[in-house]
Amino acid sequence: MKTNSKKLFAGGLGQLTIPLIAIALLVIFNLIRDPSFFSINLSQNNDGNIVLAGNLISIINGASELAILAMGMTLVTAACGGQDISVGAAAAIAGDVFIKVIKAGSVINAGIVILAFLSACLVAMIFGAFNGILVAVFRIQPMIATLILYTCGRSIAYWINGGATPNVKSSILSGIGSFIPGIPIPTPVLIVALMAIIFKLLFRFTSLELLTQSVGINESAAKLNGINTTFIKILSFVILGVCVCVAGIIGTSRLGLINHETLLLDVEMDAILAVAIGGNSLGGGKFKISGSIIGAYVIQMLTTTLYAMKVSSTDVKAYKAIVIILLVVIGSPVVKKKFDKLVRQRISLKKNDSKGAAQA
């Protein structure tokens, strides 16, 4: 236990230290404020399913889209040293395509939903590739390159369904957006888990992780080692496209309708934040997807906590900002260096003490 805490303070957990501390602090804060905050109970929902309910479940459920986007964003950040700010707009496009295809059929069955998913995915991947080409081939800063789609993405989404916000009533969609009958865990949570496993497998059975990090850390050296850096960068954007599509479809299915104006509004900022809170450098290079996922939950837990404290939904941003600043200040290089120095001094002092004792 003692060694563990020492390790924690000496940065033994590495980049996960700060997001984990943040979660721990939020949990403790909530438990003191309201001991029953994290209670989970089984209840029957409107569709007659027995499901899990409670603040903890709504946090984990609510963070799903963010967590999925954060995974893809981490990869883009690592490879390109910049962020995609068009994910919200692209998700709206994916959602609109999804609904459009579903509406095209006369009946809604599993086949058409899968077809809709695949077409939405394809569209999102094409937009991802567009961003990726701007970044990798034309060497435009990611933020600037994706500013284009950020500006006009929601308008493209508007155009797909002719400005309407069509709704779809279907048990399949509610199965994606809320619960599958018989399974008490919200489906979005399962999808996050599935995506995390897919990423894990992707890194296990391909060398994408090593190659992406190499490109992000030292592009010139990566090139001379035969890595196709352009391909890796575009690939990272295409993978983010898949994440965007999945997140867009979850968001759409939750409501059973697509609103191109409000779907995942401002999510790009939260997604970038999740990456940063997870201890990943926004300048690219080494990354941990797990950090970003934890970062997403930190953000969602913070939001839910504020809601629970009766802060109105529009005001939440202000308090969120304060916590974010605190987190990044603690994690800032200058503060870290000072802290490391302090720790090292303490350790060397102790060593000297024990040495002195031994000599005596």
Place this chain on the structure above:
Amino acid sequence: MQTDPLLQMRHIVKIFPGVLALNGVDFTLRKGEIHALMGENGAGKSTLIKVLTGVYSSDGGEIKVDGQVISIKSPQDAQNHGISTVYQEITLCPNLTVAENMFIGREDSVWIKRKDYEKKADEILSNLGIPARSTQELGNCSLAVQQMVAIARAVDMKCKVLILDEPTSSLDDKEVNMLFDLMRDLKSKGVGIIFVTHFLEQVYEVSDRITVLRNGELVGEYTVEELPQVELVSKMIGKELGELSSMGEHEEAEENKKEVFYEAEGLSSSDALPFDFKIRKGEVNGFTGLLGSGRSESVRAIFGADKVTGGNVKINGKKVSITKPIEAMRNGIGYLAEDRKRDGIIADLSVRENIILALQVMNGILRPISRSEAESYADEYIKMLNIKTASRETPVGSLSGGNQQKVILARWLLTHPEYLILDEPTRGIDVGTKLEIQKLVLKLAEDGVSVTFISSEIEEMLRTCSRLVVMRDRHIVGELKGKDLNQTKVMQTIAGGESENEDKQ
């Protein structure tokens, strides 16, 4: 002969945790002299310079300027005492004009007196014979001119002591000459210049005096006349000549029997002019020539590192196309790049990841090397090359230069190349590692691997290579073999037709 001591450093001591970096070093600079500071990496050259410029504080000894003891606590202090430094990397802003670069950061008013600055700058530039206009954007000037603008800035700051830290490493021949003219000019104006460089030839071209350091200690101070080049080398490495030449005796006769592995005809790239080249199995050849002679560009063309623009390439007699590094790698070619930091290591990744990188890329993205495999590869090469690292998971950026180089060597050895190109593998690393790398090269050749070896130190090339391709002005000007492989002959070939020009001076 001017002998007034301008700068005296006496018994300078600098201690880093666990290392005595400078052990009572003396250094004297006289007015109007160019004084070369020589030594292998780790000899204490840069530490001494940093003590003088206030980057480090010394742990003992005194510094006198014009006979007065001074204390230097920061680079600003050094500048106030008339000590200016021009670093290897250009430390100017490319997006500002020449005049702005010369005056920024030392204006006395809030306003920019653009016209004044430009007038003054033009005066200084023409006085020093620097071919630049004050209104020009610095980024549009050649590297040499940028370097000179940095010197002009230093000169205008009334510097008495000018430190040039590896100023020539990114300049071509002509630019080097321009720089030397400027140095001689400043010398005649009474400025004392400390010249730090790796290029022995350049030392003899401009310097008056040489101070040699080794392992943090002063070896001695000599005038150029009393210290021939060969002796300088032996003073720097601390070995006698006999020892140096004992390594690697080549049996020329056998060489020609081996089959040709790689053959290029009229190969050219965006940076290299067309050239012909071939190498046999198990042969060690070298590309030599001054920096900027095109030797690095040529081997980069072989590896496909720059855009290949033409030529026929045959491997084992079969025609192949190599336009990208990955194609070269698939054909059994490995390339250790010249700039270790920029083109070699992936600093934040572990030793293990750095070692398996090239093999992994060759395997392709879909066939990852498993963790346990990677670990055993890493352990094998750490042991084989005697890489000093805390563990295989240590980030490679925290290793010493020599060990970083070994990691990159391991990376290429792991791909089991049939032809390995080593561009300056020994630059900036300690003598021990240098010898290890040289031995490794010879051993690889014995095992049938073809090796191309490039080094700025001709001595080193002579020791390892059985054939030397000599380049000048981006052309191959000669090929030396057998008994032609000696310092004089190499020098003559490198100098070539230019010896006439030198006679005129």
Place this chain on the structure above:
Amino acid sequence: MKTKKFKEPLTNTQLLMTITICIFIGMYLLAMGILGGGFLHAQQIFDMLNDNASLIIVSLGLTIVMIGGGIDISVGAVTSLTVMSCVLYLNRGGSVVGSILLAIAIGLAFGIVQGLLISYLEIQPFIVTLAGMFFARGFTTILSVDPQKVDHAGFEVLRKAKLEIPWLGYYAGNGNLVPARIELGVFVALLCFVLVFILLKFLKLGRAFYAIGGNQTSALMLGINVKFTRFISYLICGVLSGISGFVFTMHTGAGNATNAAGMEMNAIASSIIGGTLLTGGVGNPIGTFFGALTLTTIKKIVVSSGLNDPWWQSITTGGMLCFFILLQSVVLSKRSKKKK
């Protein structure tokens, strides 16, 4: 040897700016020729200035930050917060001078805090200003969720103050002369423009912004206080956001939580179209000014062409942005190749 006057080739800054100005003029002339109508009246330009005075001010601040190699995405939110604060202050009986000071103080506060965190604690500017944006937006709604209209006699006078130029006016359908009108805010924007221009061109500090954006290590070696310079760039940007908020209030006369939504991205787009590079060291206030005008001209043209669907505006804006970004990328890479 006599020093001859040598015509220097255009620097990257000048080249990109020239391209933008040419495209702007060409586009405007085309609109005049093909669309006619409103584009033939001088008022069209003045309207663009009236509507975008605060965007121009914000973009100028952002240009300074971007030249220094940073980014500030809090500018729109700070503008919005300033609008709301000024409106509430005026409605509670505050004075006009007081509200101006309040606007500047809010901007200054954001500039100082963000600048300190970015320069002295070395936190990534994107994250700091993102938090700044969240804070300002959140705080705006804490002040008031409902729209607030200014009800203040003194301020109304200021708000209504307009420069009318009869000879630039036009005859409306009923035969009455409608003089050209320029709002006070435009003059504030022009003043800011002149000040920023002088700062960047003639002051030591201005050149220091270019230096740290061009090469930070070099700037340090050249004796520039990099941290302080960067801090000041954010401070100026903050103050300009505050001023922009006040100008916004003068233009709309009301505070609303959704004021200036998306303004940060419009400001970034203006700077980029004007030839500022996000990588730092390259940029020019003149370019930014025309960048903002180009952005609004595109929107005006789309509307005048009868493409009334709201999505056309942003799609053409996006397309235009794409065009400019690609153009810059191509021009700059051609240049660097030529140099080689």
